[in-house]
Amino acid sequence: MTVTETRAMLAQGGDRGASGHATAPRKRRYTEDQVSLGRVVLRTLAGLVVLVVFILPYLIMFFGSVKTKAQIRSVDPTYFPTEWHWENYLNMWSTPETPLPQNMVSTIVISVFATLLVLAVALPAAYYTARFRFPFRMVFLFLVIVTQMLQPAVLTSGLFRQFAALGMIDTWSAMIFINAAFNLSFAVWIMHSFFAGIPKEVDEAAQIDGAGRLTVLFRINLPLVWPGIVTAIVFTFVACWNEFAASLVILSTAGNQPMSVALTKFVGQYETSWHYVFGVSIVAIIPVVVLFMLIEKRLVGGLTAGSVK
Amino acid sequence: MRALPWIAPALILIFGVVLFPAGVMFYNSTRKISLSGLDQGSVGFDNYVEVFTFPYFWPIFIRTIVWVVVVVAFTVVISLGLAQILNKAFPGRRIVRLAVIIPWAASVVMTTMVVYYGLEPYFGIINKFLVDVGLVATPEGYGWTKNPTTAFAWSIVVAIFVSLPFTTYTILAGLATVPNDTLEAARMDGAGPARTYFTVVLPQLRGALSVAVLINIINVFNSLPILRVMTGSIPGYDADTIMTMIFKYIQNQHKVDVASALSVVAFLIVIVIVAVYVKVVKPTREI
Numbered sequence: 001m002t003v004t005e006t007r008a009m010l011a012q013g014g015d016r017g018a019s020g021h022a023t024a025p026r027k028r029r030y031t032e033d034q035v036s037l038g039r040v041v042l043r044t045l046a047g048l049v050v051l052v053v054f055i056l057p058y059l060i061m062f063f064g065s066v067k068t069k070a071q072i073r074s075v076d077p078t079y080f081p082t083e084w085h086w087e088n089y090l091n092m093w094s095t096p097e098t099p100l101p102q103n104m105v106s107t108i109v110i111s112v113f114a115t116l117l118v119l120a121v122a123l124p125a126a127y128y129t130a131r132f133r134f135p136f137r138m139v140f141l142f143l144v145i146v147t148q149m150l151q152p153a154v155l156t157s158g159l160f161r162q163f164a165a166l167g168m169i170d171t172w173s174a175m176i177f178i179n180a181a182f183n184l185s186f187a188v189w190i191m192h193s194f195f196a197g198i199p200k201e202v203d204e205a206a207q208i209d210g211a212g213r214l215t216v217l218f219r220i221n222l223p224l225v226w227p228g229i230v231t232a233i234v235f236t237f238v239a240c241w242n243e244f245a246a247s248l249v250i251l252s253t254a255g256n257q258p259m260s261v262a263l264t265k266f267v268g269q270y271e272t273s274w275h276y277v278f279g280v281s282i283v284a285i286i287p288v289v290v291l292f293m294l295i296e297k298r299l300v301g302g303l304t305a306g307s308v309k
Numbered sequence: 310m311r312a313l314p315w316i317a318p319a320l321i322l323i324f325g326v327v328l329f330p331a332g333v334m335f336y337n338s339t340r341k342i343s344l345s346g347l348d349q350g351s352v353g354f355d356n357y358v359e360v361f362t363f364p365y366f367w368p369i370f371i372r373t374i375v376w377v378v379v380v381v382a383f384t385v386v387i388s389l390g391l392a393q394i395l396n397k398a399f400p401g402r403r404i405v406r407l408a409v410i411i412p413w414a415a416s417v418v419m420t421t422m423v424v425y426y427g428l429e430p431y432f433g434i435i436n437k438f439l440v441d442v443g444l445v446a447t448p449e450g451y452g453w454t455k456n457p458t459t460a461f462a463w464s465i466v467v468a469i470f471v472s473l474p475f476t477t478y479t480i481l482a483g484l485a486t487v488p489n490d491t492l493e494a495a496r497m498d499g500a501g502p503a504r505t506y507f508t509v510v511l512p513q514l515r516g517a518l519s520v521a522v523l524i525n526i527i528n529v530f531n532s533l534p535i536l537r538v539m540t541g542s543i544p545g546y547d548a549d550t551i552m553t554m555i556f557k558y559i560q561n562q563h564k565v566d567v568a569s570a571l572s573v574v575a576f577l578i579v580i581v582i583v584a585v586y587v588k589v590v591k592p593t594r595e596i
Contacts, residue, residue: 035398043399050394051401054408057470058415060434061423075449077432121318128315140316147327149583151531153552154575155327157559157568158334164346181326184319242416245533249559260416264538267422274426281419285411292414293407300482 058285065089065278072274085275089283092276095266100280102255103262107284110172110258111240114179118236121180122187123229127217129188130195131203141192148185152178152246160249170252178250179240186239187232194228195221227298234295238288259284331576338569346565356570365546372461373530373550377582380468380529385522387469388476389514393506395477396484413474421467421538428453428463454539457547464539464548468529476521483517484510519590526586530579551575 064072066084071077093100129137152159159178160169168174198221206220222229244260251257254265263280266273338356341349360366395406412420427435429450436450445451453459487510495505533552540548549557551571558568 040399043394043397044401046394047399047401047405050391051405051408054411057420057423057427058411060427061419064423064426064434073432075431077434077437079434079437117322121322124315125319128312132312134312137312140320143323143328144319147323149527149579150327150331150576151527153531153533154555154572154579155330155334156555157337157565157572158330158332159326160559161337161346161565162330162333177322177326181322184322188319238414242418244416244418245556248556260418260534263418263422272426277422277426281416281422285415285419289411289414292410296407296410299410299478300485 058282061278061281061285064274065282067275069273069275073271088275088279092279095273095276097273097276098257098262098265099255100259100262103257103259104283106172106251106256107241107258107260110175110179110243111237113172113176114183114240115233115237117176117180118183118187119229119233122184122191122232124217126188126191127195127221130192131200144185144188147182148189150182152182152243156246156249159246163250169250170256172256174250175243175247175258178246179243183236183239187236190232190235191225191228194225198224231295231298234291238292241284241288334569334572334576337566338573340566342564342566344563352566356566357574359567360570360574365549369546369549369551369554372548373552373578376461376465376468376550377526377529379465380472381522381525383465383469384472384476384525385518388473388480388521391473391477392480392484396481409474409477411474412471413478417471417532418534418538420471421464421535424463424467425454425538430455455543457540457543457545460540460543461536461548464535467535467539468532471535472525472529476525479517479521480514483514486517487513522590523583523586526582527579530575530582551578 063079063081065088066081066086068083068085068088071082125140128134129141163169163171163174166174202220202224203216206216211219241258242260243258247258247261251261254262259280263277263284266277266280339351339353341352341355343349391409395402395409424435427433430436430452431449433450436445436453439445440448440450451459453463491509491513492505495509500508531552533556536548536550536553537556540553546554546557552575555568555571555575558564558571
């Protein structure tokens with residue numbers, strides 16, 4: 001069997017395993033006789049309740065974001081906006097409270113570079129630990145689990161002192177390293193289990209065909225573990241995008257802070273610009289929610305692979 | 310040694326940004342550090358003494374345990390129900406599943422802030438709703454976020470809400486591994502839905518559940534933003550957990566040394582909880 005054939009065969013199998021769906025085409029069971037109409041109606045109603053509960057806070061956010069400051073703070077508030085002030089979405093970028101364009105750039109730069117760093121560091125480690133036995137392999141995997149338990153919040157004082165000594169307080173690079181380090185374990189874990197899911201015979205076949213170690217990794221394995229990599233990327237990116245505790249302590253200049261921290265600047269001691277808080281929130285939430293929704297189908301399979309195993 | 314090129318970058322990152330700062334933190338917890346950040350020498354365990362003799366320490370400790378136990382317990386029970394609903398076929402299921410993801414992807418700070426706003430007296434929308442349906446008698450609503458007990462209770466609600474998506478999806482992943490034949494067999498044997506669920510499905514979910522609980526314990530214990538937003542403006546220490554207390558030491562009192570000591574205590578508590586949990590539940594049978 002040639003390498004390409006093996007790969008094609010496994011890609012099919014691997015994909016099925018990763019997405020967690022059975023081979024048979026999914027039947028829409030609610031149209032069949034075995035489930036009564038009453039039960040389908042009941043399930044749909046339950047689904048509707050769940051839908052409303054989960055969307056409600058974000059709907060309130062959205063409605064608040066198009067009200068004026070006076071409307072949102074009026075003593076007899078309305079549930080729905082009576083006028084739609086879309087200009088809030090323009091004005092929020094230039095307020096005395098925080099330089100929002102810079103906060104946006106800061107969030108993007110930190111998240112993108114931290115994710116790239118995680119990928120560059122976790123991928124080889126996940127591949128090697130899944131493929132080879134070596135001394136201290138378990139020690140290494142144990143270290144990875146320990147970092148999962150330690151979160152930036154509990155280590156803030158240590159991180160602050162260390163980066164202060166390095167002269168890196170209030171820099172993006174400090175936050176890139178911190179985000180990367182604390183999201184490393186999940187990425188290693190999830191990619192490790194995807195690599196472990198590929199039979200060794202695939203690698204051996206490729207090596208017999210004369211492929212080197214790196215060729216095996218990049219040409220043979222990567223296409224097969226692609227779903228795992230995408231899941232790891234999205235998880236890391238979203239976690240970095242929303243990081244709060246370490247940014248709060250490490251980044252002191254307003255322009256360097258990410259949006260999660262900048263948002264709190266709109267909260268004043270006496271009054272809060274809630275319309276801007278919500279406008280910024282909506283703008284910050286939409287991209288990551290879309291990213292997460294794109295991998296929704298993989299979440300079920302990816303989580304089994306990543307954590308349940 | 311052939312492994313080194315592959316795992317060295319990860320090791321450098323783990324040692325440089327996780328283990329070394331942890332070491333710095335341990336070291337600082339035995340030093341006196343001035344308000345401006347100057348190390349003024351060793352003080353032995355004085356910082357720990359300050360942590361434990363702080364009159365609010367034990368209430369804060371107990372509140373932290375309540376926080377973790379209540380949030381995780383409710384999260385798991387509600388998620389089990391949610392997963393059952395989302396695992397059944399019904400029109401529009403995909404949309405509902407997507408909606409459940411939103412609090413997971415959205416920043417916790419942002420989700421908490423909308424609830425905080427909603428609970429404001431006079432203009433908060435949740436307060437208005439509670440007044441409109443007659444649950445709150447005063448027309449201006451109730452100052453939920455002005456009172457430490459109610460602010461803490463609402464923080465628990467928010468914490469449960471944002472923990473549901475991950476937990477539900479992990480349980481869904483577990484449900485996907487329950488073989489259909491087993492369910493069929495249980496039905497053949499005459500087991501009703503409840504009996505099937507408790508004797509067949511739930512035991513199969515053990516792996517998924519134990520991991521979900523473990524990760525939730527760690528996350529909820531380390532959670533800062535919810536309580537900081539909901540209770541941060543309340544004077545005193547009647548709604549603090551260990552995590553918010555660490556940040557009060559750092560940011561309000563500029564006592565990095567005492568904060569380090571409390572962080573070490575927090576770290577040890579996490580380790581103990583996780584160790585006991587792993588010992589009892591054994592979530593990972595193999596790696």
